[in-house]
Amino acid sequence: MEKKNTIESSELVDINSIQAINRRSVRQRLREYKKSPLSLVLFLFVILAAVVTFAVLLFLIGYILVKGIPNLSLDLFSWNYSTENQSMMPALISTIFMTLLSLIIAVPLGIGAAIYLVEYARRGNKIVGAVRMAAETLSGVPSIVYGLFGMLFFVTTLHWGYSLLAGAFTLAIMILPLVMRTTEEALLAVPDMLREGSFGLGAGKLRTVFKIVLPSAVPGILAGVILAIGRIVGETAALIYTSGTVAAVPKTPMSSARTLAVHMYALTDNGLYMEQAYATAVVLLIVVLVINFLSAVLAKRVAAKSIER
Amino acid sequence: MKQRVLELVFRILFLIAALASILAVILICIFLFANGFPPMAEIGVFDFLFGMDWSPVDVPPSFGIFPMIVGSLYVTAGAIIIGVPIGILTAVFMAKFCPKRLYRPLKPAVELLAGIPSIVYGFFGMVVLVPLVRELFDSKGASILTASILLGIMILPTIIGVSESAIRAVPNSYYEGALALGASHERSVFFVMLPAAKSGIMAGIVLGIGRAIGETMAVMMVAGNQARMPDSILEGVRTLTANIVMEMGYAADLHREALIATAVVLFVFILIINLCFSLLKRRMK
Incomplete structure (x- = not known):
């Protein structure tokens, strides 16, 4: 005492x-x-x-x-793009479509892959090493190489032509390693206690993954997805020869469309529309600032949660 | 029974998702190499890689990408010379000198530096750096030097991020031991902690090299893009990446294939750099 x-x-x-x-x-x-x-x-x-x-x-x-x-003016947000008025509205809408399409393709794949690596694969599994190496290789490939691959595979071999879909698939491959890695980290941060508790109550593997592990990993996964959105919004080189540079609101996933970043490239390329390029740069920069802020807030929440535990 | 089938189905679905990235790497290799090697053979590997003359629309055309290989190497080396010292020193600041109150806003700032799109960097280089270099050195402005400065800025977040975590991974006892032996804070950090974090910092540099050599849009907007051997760092140069983007739009036949072969050369560079990176990372562990 x-x-x-x-x-x-x-x-x-x-x-x-x-x-x-x-x-x-x-x-x-x-x-x-x-x-x-x-x-x-x-x-x-x-x-x-x-x-x-x-x-x-x-x-x-x-x-x-x-x-x-x-240089930001209301005219730059009118519905139609013309040679008199380089409106960025169609590009904005295409950017949103492109982001959604790429995420729809890449996020399920990335999360599924991470679940396999963390929850299913046994230690020393040869597939795990190969997947890790592939993801590492993918994350080092420059965007122009992705662009050329997309052009050779989606645009030419699959006959999709310059289209939103070809661009989205190309970008999906590009962000796949990012989504996979962040999800993996988020899943690893979930304490084994939760899994054991779930198994102890008689839940199967699948139910444990979907009802227990994934919900607690959501903020971490979201932070990764938001970073991926940032990559998509800022990408230029991978899109010029996959989704093309048509400056109109896309009607179907098969129509060619330019995203905001490609729009900005097209504006600076001939040096005629510098004011509009400045305005587009502002919009891009604000989007990036918002995205970074959101992912920082989410990451902080994840960190706070893990300290609580 | 139904439960068991479901478990199996999802297990297979997850496995397929995991295999997707392997499939992607294989597809990229197949399509690039299958489309890139035949034109290389047609032009002649030696003439292609070491040819000094790139005039694809002349009669007869000439496809030598040596000036572009040299261009890529020059701007990458320039970016390393400018970006690595600043990056490592900033990483030291973040890990060992920064007050906590300052760290909270600065860490997201470094991430923001990584998040800014390359087209915005390129635009900034075009409207700020190019005129600046033109004024200062009385030259054309768009040059190796300009591209190196811009790329040096662009690889900063990569180098800072990796180096900082490498420095933080060094056990604190190293630092304390150095202090106890009478070394100052700065000496302990630079002569004890930095050498211990060496392989991690090297990994960061290698990653930065990969970023710099693969960067396309920003370099294209400030490098001048002349496809010939430069005589000084104030002259324009064309990189492998810029060559592809600039000419793919109108290229046809062998010219188009030669551009794909250019991408293959770039891809091989990147694969070598990736290999170095994984080797260094393994040594770190």
């Missing part, structure tokens, strides 16, 4: 006061730097690099916003 009490009282000491001893004043630091000028140089380099990195980011965003927002 006595012993326990002493342990508790020692724990009562304010931790902050201990750390405060370790904290150095500016003057102390200067004295240390005087002793070792190399440390000062290294310190300055580190600070300089960080300042450069974040200044570049701020400057880029600020520049595009400041120069672009005055």
